[in-house]
Amino acid sequence: MAVEVARAAILADFFFPWTHHLAADLSVPRLVFYGVGPLLVSIFHRLWLDLPRPADPAALISFPSIPGSPSFSFSHLPSLYRRYVAGSGSPEWDFLRDEMVAGESAWAAVFNTFDALDGVYLCYLKGEMKFNRVFAVGPIHNALDRGGVTDVVAEELAAWLDGSPAKSVVYVCFGSQFTHGMAQGRALGEALEGTGARFVWCVGSDRVAGSDGKLVPEGFEERVKGRGMVVRGWAPQLEILRHRAVASFLTHCGWNSVLEGIVAGVMLLAWPMEADQFLNARVLVEEAGAAVLACAGGREIVPDPEELGKLLAESVNANAFVETRARSVEMGRKAKEAVLEGGSSFKDMEALVAELSELGLHNA
Template structure:
């Protein structure tokens, strides 16, 4: 007998699409029918990237149907403007989702029984309830990040923040024993890379989602118990089912992968390559970009660097960039616009991961036992950096100078420290073993995933 039809809805950003797509593949493998709902903009990017990489939507796998709804913004509006995106998504997408659900039924698709929705899209659980569709909430980041959100009343009571999420005290705190220490200036909503007014909107979204999440019958997270024992003890009802992976199936990339880098890695010695990637949202100005580039050269090590087309908007000399590419071409370095990060980190040549510490990247590095050099950009990435450097001790962090710049000398020094530290490498390898055991039969994430499957099978 066929299993239920499940709607899957991520927040419109790569770091949210990827884990929900990985979860979708797992559900399809178990016989569920999945309709994966992106915004129209992200849907077009995913389909274009699939066609460029492997020939079309069919490459996703027969059980995943791709669907899309408008996000409420016009084509020329900036979707990196947090204020505009949050406002448009929360005001316009509920109605569009309702019409999509009604349209699927009218077209003869099986009636959806479940919505597996991103916890950051809490309004979708209200939409699901209107249609009699049951809901599961997916938290795509660290359990500790959700714990911070849920403990906002306590942070207000303790006088760390006010009722708008703005700082009242500058200090380092721990939410609970075993959780990573964090400075109040690095709370996700105070460090959202946006002006104060937009940070308040982000904070309001979090507090609304905290209440809407109660409409879901289960909350699962892309984490594992042994990585976050303190957070799991604080909120035992948040079930870690990770680290999620898609076993080389497409994960809904918004940019085409450059497969040449895997062949380039094949030609490098074991544990020799510095892999550098800052996710889908980080932006570097021209000065920082140049320091990073020259720092990679200074290491004298082969490097693979992911530079998105919008990574450094304006201010960079094309002549300088062309000269840099010529200097590092061949065995010294390779620059790509996007890649299969899972394959890169699983490659025997990967020695060190210079990362923004987005949670997907963190879990992918952990799962493959690659030591980190942490360079967080915003939001929850500082929390993830604290896990890596203070709790797991599987990496180090860069230290910006008085102008906020990570210099080329700082990068070279820290890369050498990470690669040369036998303790970091040993802990990274052991932690990878723990992560892999969690998702195998009998592991904590394996058992939690079965609880999810049993619920979706009701």
Template structure:
């Protein structure tokens, strides 16, 4: 009889996209898949569009949007004293409140063999336990991050220094190179309720039956080994860990204007700059990027999003950017032909895999990191938020597949830095050597997914383990 799994992604496109790729992997192995979706608390066009695209291009996957909370339920951002909650707490509150609709949905299905949840959906472990369902996490970022974060509840609980001293310290943890504590996500560098909620989430992950990670063994050997050896969870046994990636979208957008523009450019000549669905910059930083691009003399494709105001909710949609108002006078005209600026969005996977693209300026979100690696591109690392600084440490120090854009953690990445790094990566011998390293890893990524490869074998092992769990 065909197995059935339910996948439960968290909020946001960055969590939906890799979960859909995981769903396709289940289908390839003959397992039926339903993706249970949670509507964001604030209507998000990006999310709705991503769901529509995923459903249209994957007819064999069932997508089910869980019913929204009752109209009289308090909104996720409210509190008893009317002070707005931290956006992380809002997210956990919203996902926690969806346990009841999730439970009802799972009960309505004829059979479910496992529930696979996003890391932010740790409260759904309670639903799985109640229904006696095996529960697995799908960790959509890297093994290095996971090795560090599983350690953090213990690190914070046993900390003898002040938080200020901790932020200034250098950490040496199993599975990771030494790194500055200040590179950890801001959400866990405080004593806030948000920090406590994130640490609780990582503390709960080992309660699961196992953790699937969107990475491949040869990319993160040290971290994968530390996780498997149980070195990252000092307070209890670590569940089985399966490196099943790289799971990235196949693309397929052929008609977008930027693809036609790339078609007219020389091979490996264009630098692509984009910073994820939440990545925005103030006008002054956009002007510095523009000046650096212009001075560098390099061809470029740049996605510009409207700046986000300080009090704007992360889930609120941004308006279309006014490029003439945001960029230096005459910039678009002076760089016409050599560069193309897009408003808000580009078909990223298709751009990265295009023969004309030669390097990738990225915010180091893990989806983008893997997409760049799979495309064989050098990574110019400009982390913005969440775990992206940690990703940059692993990309630059451990994998040696990228270079840091200096200034991201200060006031500004200057025009001079943009110009210098673009010239370095596109014109220097060191930049060419970096490209050669990335091309080797690109081949290893493809091999990992083939029958007999490490990720293929890990997924088969996971399915066998699931069979054993279901029999017991």
């Protein structure tokens, strides 16, 4: 008598490459989920194989086998790889590299992105990597009620935005992990104060990294009262970006922020700082044309307040960056269409479910 027996599979984040051993021991498929862009995965693939180790951090590393033949200075490569180079030779770092390479043998790869943004790299990965099942199912919806402690009442912020003209506000946020150096943070504050544009500035912690000083200058909020709001702690980013008053987003280009800004259809002002952010900025600025490079670098980079302030002002001027603004809106439309029935991500999700269904049951 034939009996149907359900079969399991493992879905694991790419930061857990060791799960390929578990999947092999259990004889089940392993799907790796990438909450990052496929350009990063493409770059990582070559880095782990080729292991470039230039003595000069400014040296350019080229990737001719990747579409567009991208080049990055060593200092702009993913920070995980740069830490590997600094620590290679130790058992821990060599174990990480071996696991990352072995982890590429997954049964399938699932990406939080969509074809209109990253199609060229998705196609590349299908031909380059050991897995040949590559599914882009994003942008994945984020819950509106996520977050942490904040000093701003949501209703107060919403009321301030409601009272702002359409497309008049710059939203400034660099994620939950980065903290400014004193000179850098003060330059940003000076730019915001001098620009004349309306803004919401999420400073996270007001304490400056490596200092007892505060990021927001004394008297700053009084001087910009009515024109700007400062959020300490967690900002309700999705609600802010989706508000009709917001025109632009000064962002560190972390992948979640990238997708949230794209879906909102706002113009992105890219300030990559670490990790995969320089790669993401390339996709946004040079390929999608939906962003403008505002600055590049971490705490060691201090922008000119006047130049940055000018850019912030232009980002809310409907007559400036007309083509970039149009591309932002278009990319936002394509992102939303991707997850609707018949869209590229909808179809990829259907294909993924179909593939899993085919191997999910067997006769015993």
